[in-house]
Amino acid sequence: MNTDFSRAPIDPQSTERLAAEGLRLGLVDTSDGTAFAAWLRAEARGFHGSHPADESLAEQLHGYADRRTTGVWDDRAADPASPVATASSWPAALTVPGGSSVTAWAISAVTVAPTHRRLGIARAMLEAELRTADGLGASVAMLTVSESTIYGRFGFAPAAMAADWRFDARRATWTGPAASGRVHFVSLEQLRDEGPPLVERVRLAVPGQMEFSGPLWTRLLGLFGEDKDAAKHLRAVRYDDRAGVAQGFAVYRVTESPMDFSAHTLDVKYLVAATDDASAGLWRFLLEVDLVSEVTAGMRSVDEAFVWQVSDFRAVSATQRDHLWTRILDVKTALEGRRYFRAGRTVLEVSDPLGFAATRVLLDVAEDGSASVSPFEGDVPDDAAAVALTVNELSALYLGGVSAVTLTRAGRIRELREDSSTTLDTTFHSPVAPWLSIWF
Numbered sequence: 001m002n003t004d005f006s007r008a009p010i011d012p013q014s015t016e017r018l019a020a021e022g023l024r025l026g027l028v029d030t031s032d033g034t035a036f037a038a039w040l041r042a043e044a045r046g047f048h049g050s051h052p053a054d055e056s057l058a059e060q061l062h063g064y065a066d067r068r069t070t071g072v073w074d075d076r077a078a079d080p081a082s083p084v085a086t087a088s089s090w091p092a093a094l095t096v097p098g099g100s101s102v103t104a105w106a107i108s109a110v111t112v113a114p115t116h117r118r119l120g121i122a123r124a125m126l127e128a129e130l131r132t133a134d135g136l137g138a139s140v141a142m143l144t145v146s147e148s149t150i151y152g153r154f155g156f157a158p159a160a161m162a163a164d165w166r167f168d169a170r171r172a173t174w175t176g177p178a179a180s181g182r183v184h185f186v187s188l189e190q191l192r193d194e195g196p197p198l199v200e201r202v203r204l205a206v207p208g209q210m211e212f213s214g215p216l217w218t219r220l221l222g223l224f225g226e227d228k229d230a231a232k233h234l235r236a237v238r239y240d241d242r243a244g245v246a247q248g249f250a251v252y253r254v255t256e257s258p259m260d261f262s263a264h265t266l267d268v269k270y271l272v273a274a275t276d277d278a279s280a281g282l283w284r285f286l287l288e289v290d291l292v293s294e295v296t297a298g299m300r301s302v303d304e305a306f307v308w309q310v311s312d313f314r315a316v317s318a319t320q321r322d323h324l325w326t327r328i329l330d331v332k333t334a335l336e337g338r339r340y341f342r343a344g345r346t347v348l349e350v351s352d353p354l355g356f357a358a359t360r361v362l363l364d365v366a367e368d369g370s371a372s373v374s375p376f377e378g379d380v381p382d383d384a385a386a387v388a389l390t391v392n393e394l395s396a397l398y399l400g401g402v403s404a405v406t407l408t409r410a411g412r413i414r415e416l417r418e419d420s421s422t423t424l425d426t427t428f429h430s431p432v433a434p435w436l437s438i439w440f
């Protein structure tokens with residue numbers, strides 16, 4: 001990826017389209033404190049956040065300075081220096097099945113001022129982001145969304161779901177393995193320094209996880225921006241294995257129940273475990289904290305081992321939703337970037353109204369799970385499966401968490417040869433459920 005992504009030229013097509021409406025699409029120079037602060041205030045307003053305090057603004061000016069920062073300005077507005085729309089983006093490693101990464105274009109901070117909504121500004125910005133990402137060589141774009149109704153039209157689809165878990169701590173007696181190590185309290189500041197190498201160490205084990213640092217990390221500890229007050233209520237524990245090596249940590253908050261002092265709620269804000277032993281040690285600790293009757297853990301994997309480690313299945317429940325949305329831009333690079341779980345050949349006829357991923361290819365998976373993808377014309381070979389799908393379905397399948405059979409039953413994949421969706425399913429399916437542990 002071009003290292004100067006933040007300064008890559010602004011997309012001419014969207015610039016022209018917005019100029020026809022009297023609007024100016026441009027890049028923010030994040031070293032210009034006044035201009036960047038105006039952008040940050042506009043972004044906060046776009047998400048209905050509070051006015052950023054000076055201290056928080058100063059942190060954000062520093063913390064977000066390395067992102068590509070785009071805005072739209074209306075020179076007829078009462079405050080023409082304040083953008084009427086915002087977006088930011090950066091390249092980030094995205095874990096794909098098989099324990100490797102592809103370069104994905106992370107898009108964030110998409111807002112359009114309520115005074116300028118539904119004029120096509122978001123469309124112009126999103127399409128500009130996709131063309132820019134494609135031009136810079138990102139094979140996939142990705143985002144986490146405020147509403148799941150917005151991004152399908154741009155070729156995105158949910159590729160990693162998330163679950164909000166709830167335990168009845170009085171019923172959920174631990175029956176899993178006894179951990180061999182120990183849990184220690186640590187300070188949030190200590191974790192701020194020690195945490196990232198652990199997070200990065202486990203990142204490749206789960207498709208859908210992304211490389212992150214800076215505010216996306218310190219925010220989890222309540223140590224960044226407007227959320228800073230949150231740190232007052234957070235506790236952190238670290239799990240060290242028998243040899244004394246740190247193998248995981250958890251950050252949590254206990255909220256008092258004023259009416260019943262033995263019915264507090266413990267909310268797990270973030271938990272990382274590099275080993276099954278660490279996972280058992282940390283979850284057991286959290287489930288056994290005194291005075292707690294309910295444990296909640298949001299934005300977790302939909303497939304957690306702890307379900308099988310407590311005495312009562314019905315003491316654990318989950319609400320599931322879409323979380324990480326991906327959008328394939330370069331079919332060959334994206335598909336060759338991951339591993340597959342069944343050798344064989346599949347013809348994929350991919351349609352894409354925006355053009356990036358429109359192609360007909362042969363995906364040829366070798367015995368070791370690696371794949372080659374090549375343009376394909378002519379009749380489907382006798383030994384190959386064949387399907388027609390849009391870039392949305394291909395993007396949903398990409399991380400291996402969505403069933404091709406289900407998408408076919410839903411009428412979203414068309415089999416060009418009988419039973420091809422079963423083949424596609426076993427080829428793409430990941431044994432580890434895709435999961436992204438943060439939002440961005």
Ligand SMILES: CC(C)(COP(=O)(O)OP(=O)(O)OC[C@H]1O[C@@H](n2cnc3c(N)ncnc32)[C@H](O)[C@@H]1OP(=O)(O)O)[C@@H](O)C(=O)NCCC(=O)NCCS
Pocket residue numbers: 046047109110111112113116117118119120121122123124144145146147149150153
């Ligand atoms: C979502 C938001 C960015 C849309 O901006 P916008 O400039 O009004 O959107 P556009 O006019 O470009 O609309 C583009 C298309 O998306 C549709 N659309 C826009 N917002 C939508 C929404 N919230 N739900 C469903 N469809 C939406 C439009 O109808 C239009 O559809 P079409 O082109 O297929 O006819 C804006 O409403 C906003 O800032 N919302 C609050 C912040 C937010 O949620 N941002 C998204 C962060 S992930």
